[in-house]
Amino acid sequence: SQTIHQWPATLVQPVGSPLSLECTVEGTSNPNLYWYRQAAGRGLQLLFYSVGIGQISSEVPQNLSASRPQDRQFILSSKKLLLSDSGFYLCAWGKMNTEAFFGQGTRLTVV
Amino acid sequence: TQLLEQSPQFLSIQEGENLTVYCNSSSVFSSLQWYRQEPGEGPVLLVTVVTGGEVKKLKRLTFQFGDARKDSSLHITAAQPGDTGLYLCAGVANYQLIWGAGTKLIIKP
Numbered sequence: 001s002q003t004i005h006q007w008p009a010t011l012v013q014p015v016g017s018p019l020s021l022e023c024t025v026e027g028t029s030n031p032n033l034y035w036y037r038q039a040a041g042r043g044l045q046l047l048f049y050s051v052g053i054g055q056i057s058s059e060v061p062q063n064l065s066a067s068r069p070q071d072r073q074f075i076l077s078s079k080k081l082l083l084s085d086s087g088f089y090l091c092a093w094g095k096m097n098t099e100a101f102f103g104q105g106t107r108l109t110v111v
Numbered sequence: 112t113q114l115l116e117q118s119p120q121f122l123s124i125q126e127g128e129n130l131t132v133y134c135n136s137s138s139v140f141s142s143l144q145w146y147r148q149e150p151g152e153g154p155v156l157l158v159t160v161v162t163g164g165e166v167k168k169l170k171r172l173t174f175q176f177g178d179a180r181k182d183s184s185l186h187i188t189a190a191q192p193g194d195t196g197l198y199l200c201a202g203v204a205n206y207q208l209i210w211g212a213g214t215k216l217i218i219k220p
Contacts, residue, residue, distance in 0.1 A: 043117075046208075090153050
């Protein structure tokens, strides 16, 4: 069966510090991978998606970037965090933009 | 821009009552999904509906896809405190997943 791992679960970072969130998927090959951000108790905003190694599409201009160095690894990064980067970040995998299967999420607080 | 509007945004009811959550759009979707999310966790897929007019049941939850595949509803019978959570709908159109803003549901014992 497929599983998705996302870490860390919570993170507190100072303004201007770098960020690296990692997500890995097991039990499937060549998945579509997604990074979402979610405001408290609300819907999901798609940040990045990837259909293959090294292929990244950005949906929203921002202070963040994403990379996919391996088939089942997706990384969300920032060189300098802003206060507005605080939020709940979710990694997900899927096939051909159908159902999405989510990790447990990372609560990022920028202070 | 494709939009998927969920209503109500927030619902707080007593245990045992029935409720319906709606998901509406002017766009046609090839399929539509419902997810449930608990605080601090990722959304979990509940059901996918594909055919216009399709009805699926998951215990006390009934999901319906509109005949024109532009809207969907989630009906919960005899709600329980364990049903509390954020319910999200998502539609697939043009190979993209379009998300609703969610319905926050609280069931009071």
